[in-house]
Amino acid sequence: MSITIYNDCDEQEFINSVRINGLLKHNMKRTNGKLKVPDIEFTNIARNDKGDIVGGVSGSTYLSSLEVEVLWVQEAYRGQKIASRLLEVIEHQAITAGCQIAHLTTYSFQAPLFYQKQGYVICGEVDGFPDDIRLYTLKKQL
Known part of the structure; x- marks a missing residue:
């Protein structure tokens, strides 16, 4: 063949x-x-007083886990705990759906320290990118 x-x-x-x-x-x-199981996709957004989207989070569930796929807040709105609130909301939705763990990936130039402050722990690291950039996998028990 x-x-x-x-x-x-x-x-x-x-x-x-x-x-x-x-x-x-x-x-x-x-x-x-x-x-x-549970096979749910979550999308949550944060809006300012004018109704403009200033941030959002999305993720999907499988094997009783939540994979946080996107979490972002406009630079002008950072430092106001919007990202923390978005993450908290999606984690709560996942817990309600029966998830026991959350996981995600983030580059070293993105937000590994932010996620660690939210209770996530690094469980994997990939190096070899230019400029000593690293890709981290993080997890959190829900």
Whole structure:
């Protein structure tokens, strides 16, 4: 049997063949169907008095965990505990949904110290990036 590697593919074909019918089915089988429990996506935003979005947080849940995917606050609004409040809200939503742990990744030039102040601990580190930049994985028991 001959296999050829291609660098072009219809995005939907890739999603259906590789992500859904490949990796997702494999992961569901290997986790006894618990991979997608609770399977919720959260998005929360912070607005100023004018109604403008000044920050937000999003994450998704699986295997009774919350993965914090994005947390950001406009520079002009930092130092007002908005990020802390956003993180607290999404963690509470995850706890209510049955999650037991939260995890995320952040670069050394982003916010590892912020997350540590919120109770997260570094459980992984990747180095080798330019300018001594590091990628951290952090976790927190909820």
